[in-house]
Amino acid sequence: MATSITVGAAREAAVDWLSAYTERQPGFRGAYFIGSSVRLPEDAELPADSDIDVAVVIDGAQPSVKPGKLLHRGALLEISVFPWKWFCSVDEVSSSYHLAAGLQADTIIADPSGDLRAIQSHVARSFCDEVWVRRRCENALNKVETLLTGIDASAPWCDQVISWLFATGVTTHVLLVAALKNPTVRLRYLAVREVLDEYGRCGLYPELLGLLGCAEMTPDQVEHHLNALTRSFDAAAEVAKTAFPFSSDITPIARPIAIDGSRKLIGSGDHREGVFWLVATFARCNKILAADAPRAMQREFALAFDAILADLGILSLADLSSRGDQVRRFLPILWETAEEIIDANPAVVRSRSGVS
Secondary structure, eight states: OOSOOBHHHHHHHHHHHHHHHHHTOTTEEEEEEESGGGGSOTTSBOOTTOOEEEEEEETTOOTTSOOEEEEETTEEEEEEEEEGGGGSOHHHHHHOHHHHHHHSSOOEEEOSSSHHHHHHHHHHHHTTBHHHHHHHHHHHHHHHHHHHHTOOTTSOHHHHHHHHHHHHHHHHHHHHHHTTOOOOSTTHHHHHHHHHHHTTOGGGHHHHHHHHTOTTOOHHHHHHHHHHHHHHHHHHHHHOOSOOTTGGGSSGGGHIIIIIHHHHHHHTTOTGGGHHHHHHHHHHHHHHHHHHSOHHHHHHHHHHHHHHHHHTTOOSHHHHHHHHHHHHHHHHHHHHHHHHHHHHOTTOBOSSOOOO
């Protein structure tokens, strides 16, 4: 990967890749930029721990089957594939916190029929209306419950951890959505800390970290686990053969985000904010190793995964269940805080009904 590239050049690389991709892709309905990089100016340098996210909309697509991360013309791209059926109801799009966030600004790259731009225009017009802000917060809150309910006692341990982890992590999205902020993935805890500081609710932040289990973790602890994760990551990337939806996240080209990005957080004093993605990446590495590595290697790296979980207070499925219950008990406080943010947010529009 190139040592540096401007955001504009990376976007041009994405457009170039898309033009070749769509030529051989039946059912193509459109594409647009999403993610944190949307807010960066063209002449800014794209951070080494960032990529350019592109959503590609296709008839009958399976979201679990996607190109993922890839290098093209020196730019690291993250390609997601969305089925067109997700866009058939503008009300459902406006109520979906992830879809609406990606369509609040016109970042459309391609739109053969014009249908995608019509939907984007509708979402943008009503995005700040209070009724839709609340619906998107409800959508995020419901996702917490869905993920917690989805913890399967018969599933592999890493899958159980992922279900609990992302359910817990979506609590941050409820507040980010209320503040009209991007519901970012890897840096969600850093982003929600800034929101809580902005709205005078910084006292809630330790509770969010407590649900994750990292409120008292030290920089040395997190760095120790990152070093262990680095070894797991490199081993998983080397042996990986089985295809998973996240496979492109555990590759040499993705290392600057998963590993270097986490080290950057530790260096800036935001070590606790990096724990969420450390655990997610650990779980994914262990899933790859379980599928493709020799048993001795599986056992070796499972110990490192177990070590970070132990520091979070998680040793068993019973612990995951107990921590899930803690998250559920926290939801009324979370919702009350989201409502306070909506009420205090000057960008929220209260004069329109939001009915389409």
